[in-house]
Amino acid sequence: MIRLTGARIIAQSLLRHGITTVAGIPGGANLPLFDAIAETPLRIVLARHEQGAGFIAQGLARVTGRPQVCLATSGPGVMNLLTAIADAKADSVPLVCITGQVPRGLLGTDAFQEVDVYGLTIPIAKHNMLVRRAADLPRLMAEAFAIAASGRPGPVVIDVPRDVQTEEAAFDDWPAADAGPVPALPGPADLAFAASLLARSERPLLYCGGGAARAGAQVAALAGMLDAPVVTTLMGLGLLPPDHPRYAGMIGMHGAPAANHLLARCDMLVAIGARFDDRATGDAKRFCPGASVVHIDIDPAEHHKNRQAHVALAGDAGRVLTALLPLVPARPRPGWTAIRERVALEHPFVLPGLGDPKSPYGMLAAVAGMLGPDAVVATDVGQNQMRAAQAWPCHRPGKFLTSGGLGTMGFGLPTAIGAALADPGRPVACVVGDGGLLMNVQELATLAELGLPVNILLMDNGVLGLVRQQQALFVGGRYTASTFAARPDFVALAASFGIAALDLEPCRDVRSALAAALAAPGPALVRLPVDPDAHVYPMVPPGAANHEMILEKRHAHAS
Amino acid sequence: MPTPRSDHNPMDASRAVLELATRDALAALRHVAACLARRSHELLGLTCEPGVSGPGRLLVTVADDGRLDRLVAELRGLPEVCGARLAGTAAGCGLRLAEPAAA
Numbered sequence: 001m002i003r004l005t006g007a008r009i010i011a012q013s014l015l016r017h018g019i020t021t022v023a024g025i026p027g028g029a030n031l032p033l034f035d036a037i038a039e040t041p042l043r044i045v046l047a048r049h050e051q052g053a054g055f056i057a058q059g060l061a062r063v064t065g066r067p068q069v070c071l072a073t074s075g076p077g078v079m080n081l082l083t084a085i086a087d088a089k090a091d092s093v094p095l096v097c098i099t100g101q102v103p104r105g106l107l108g109t110d111a112f113q114e115v116d117v118y119g120l121t122i123p124i125a126k127h128n129m130l131v132r133r134a135a136d137l138p139r140l141m142a143e144a145f146a147i148a149a150s151g152r153p154g155p156v157v158i159d160v161p162r163d164v165q166t167e168e169a170a171f172d173d174w175p176a177a178d179a180g181p182v183p184a185l186p187g188p189a190d191l192a193f194a195a196s197l198l199a200r201s202e203r204p205l206l207y208c209g210g211g212a213a214r215a216g217a218q219v220a221a222l223a224g225m226l227d228a229p230v231v232t233t234l235m236g237l238g239l240l241p242p243d244h245p246r247y248a249g250m251i252g253m254h255g256a257p258a259a260n261h262l263l264a265r266c267d268m269l270v271a272i273g274a275r276f277d278d279r280a281t282g283d284a285k286r287f288c289p290g291a292s293v294v295h296i297d298i299d300p301a302e303h304h305k306n307r308q309a310h311v312a313l314a315g316d317a318g319r320v321l322t323a324l325l326p327l328v329p330a331r332p333r334p335g336w337t338a339i340r341e342r343v344a345l346e347h348p349f350v351l352p353g354l355g356d357p358k359s360p361y362g363m364l365a366a367v368a369g370m371l372g373p374d375a376v377v378a379t380d381v382g383q384n385q386m387r388a389a390q391a392w393p394c395h396r397p398g399k400f401l402t403s404g405g406l407g408t409m410g411f412g413l414p415t416a417i418g419a420a421l422a423d424p425g426r427p428v429a430c431v432v433g434d435g436g437l438l439m440n441v442q443e444l445a446t447l448a449e450l451g452l453p454v455n456i457l458l459m460d461n462g463v464l465g466l467v468r469q470q471q472a473l474f475v476g477g478r479y480t481a482s483t484f485a486a487r488p489d490f491v492a493l494a495a496s497f498g499i500a501a502l503d504l505e506p507c508r509d510v511r512s513a514l515a516a517a518l519a520a521p522g523p524a525l526v527r528l529p530v531d532p533d534a535h536v537y538p539m540v541p542p543g544a545a546n547h548e549m550i551l552e553k554r555h556a557h558a559s
Numbered sequence: 560m561p562t563p564r565s566d567h568n569p570m571d572a573s574r575a576v577l578e579l580a581t582r583d584a585l586a587a588l589r590h591v592a593a594c595l596a597r598r599s600h601e602l603l604g605l606t607c608e609p610g611v612s613g614p615g616r617l618l619v620t621v622a623d624d625g626r627l628d629r630l631v632a633e634l635r636g637l638p639e640v641c642g643a644r645l646a647g648t649a650a651g652c653g654l655r656l657a658e659p660a661a662a
Contacts, residue, residue: 118589119589122589122590122593123593123596123597126638127590127637127638127639143638147638151636299636300632300633300635300636301629301632301633301636303629303632304628304629305629
């Protein structure tokens with residue numbers, strides 16, 4: 001017979017599920033849990049804001065591919081965590097979020113620091129639980145990890161009243177590890193129908209999202225058999241290396257011009273682990289308008305949501321493709337190859353300043369080259385994110401961490417900390433703008449405390465860049481509330497946290513300065529001044545089709 | 560092959576009844592209601608039948624706006640729901656049966 005308090009059951013469950021690090025902030029309602037965790041070998045990372053804790057856990061989860069844990073106390077603690085939970089749901093990141101709650105007797109009384117965590121998190125979490133008895137915790141913890149990791153991953157919230165944490169429970173044994181149900185494969189008739197459509201197609205194109213991340217080999221194999229190009233969404237970056245002969249680039253609002261033009265020409269779209277998000281499709285009615293659609297997704301709820309599919313195949317992308325591949329006849333499609341080559345020539349993608357390390361693209365390229373292909377990059381949201389998506393060479397999935405679905409500014413720094421915690425030997429870059437850095441700037445203290453080798457690449461333009469760009473292009477150049485009148489001295493700010501900082505503005509030998517900053521142990525901040533009117537191109541205007549991109553120098557406000 | 564179209568006017572829609580088998584009907588209730596709200600389904604009625612020792616049943620009446628198959632797929636994915644089927648449609652459309660809701 002095992003006798004433990006609820007808090008100790010949680011702590012032991014974390015160990016049993018392979019957790020080594022948790023991120024969070026203690027408070028009155030979760031003190032027993034922190035106390036119990038302190039008795040174990042688990043490492044507690046004290047974030048400076050619960051949103052930071054949530055994103056640190058996300059960084060850990062996105063790099064390891066396994067569920068990771070964040071902790072918050074009741075009331076404001078969990079309110080601060082909500083954005084990170086919603087972000088994890090949008091990007092299918094496995095998290096287990098354990099929140100303290102007021103004691104059971106005070107539930108529903110508007111007690112101090114009481115909010116309805118269960119109700120608040122229903123629409124933004126994959127699942128949530130309010131624990132009413134310590135005896136339920138062994139089972140609920142096992143279920144939480146299984147649900148977070150299985151099928152389409154996502155965040156699970158476990159709300160634990162303080163007196164449940166201190167309540168003692170007796171149980172015979174720990175529940176067996178539950179890997180969750182293995183998703184079934186599509187039926188043979190559906191697979192055969194999909195294969196027949198693929199065989200008949202003349203201009204097939206593979207459109208891959210984050211759900212295809214573990215299926216790179218199968219995607220490449222199918223592309224080879226069909227003689228087809230592969231395009232990815234923002235979340236699919238790294239599925240194939242940038243120099244792969246089948247890779248045609250990222251599509252969408254700031255995607256590669258040739259990739260966006262190919263979409264309009266294909267007659268067969270194979271969507272793999274992608275959900276036809278509006279940032280990827282542009283005007284959905286004009287996205288691959290003449291194409292048949294085969295949609296492979298582990299979440300059946302995604303089928304026919306934004307685009308009706310001719311064949312919907314539910315299941316893990318790798319397993320479905322493995323079952324589909326033997327049914328697909330391989331044949332060259334020279335006509336399609338000729339079209340692709342012509343489109344590539346007609347719509348080249350030249351990033352301005354790529355050779356100048358004192359420009360945004362040039363700095364990204366220079367740092368990527370110095371850190372090497374194993375580096376992880378965590379971006380923030382905005383122009384910095386789009387520039388990184390366009391310029392950072394992603395060689396493998398799980399190396400480009402970005403808030404793709406929710407688009408959360410403030411994501412970059414804490415997520416980079418989590419990525420560095422996941423693999424301390426791996427170089428980590430954090431690409432961020434000044435607006436996004438200020439949204440979770442308090443985590444500089446966490447970073448300094450941990451001494452992790454996170455290199456913050458700050459693109460400092462003094463504005464909300466992508467907002468300003470939209471104002472320039474679509475709001476008549478009226479820059480309402482997008483300019484920061486007060487500009488922090490970011491080098492001094494970093495120094496105040498004890499973080500080494502480099503300002504590239506006065507540098508003459510930028511490459512040498514960058515190399516020295518990156519080579520130094522511990523964290524570093526590199527500030528690059530950026531022209532607030534330097535726009536990110538191409539840009540698909542809202543409501544336009546993907547091939548109707550605004551290109552550089554094509555718009556009066558953009559020049 | 561032309562893309563299949565799905566254009567329904569919710570105002571003209573008939574009704575459908577979904578039957579959900581649940582591990583815990585009361586716990587599932589809020590998740591089901593939230594799912595309907597998030598996907599902008601018109602909820603016309605909801606009956607909760609808790610089981611004596613846990614498993615129970617929900618009967619959900621919604622407007623049939625052409626998205627029922629997808630809604631059933633989404634509801635099946637909720638952890639508290641262990642089975643979902645389209646139990647029937649009203650307005651003279653006759654009974655449409657999907658796979659039985661598991662107990």
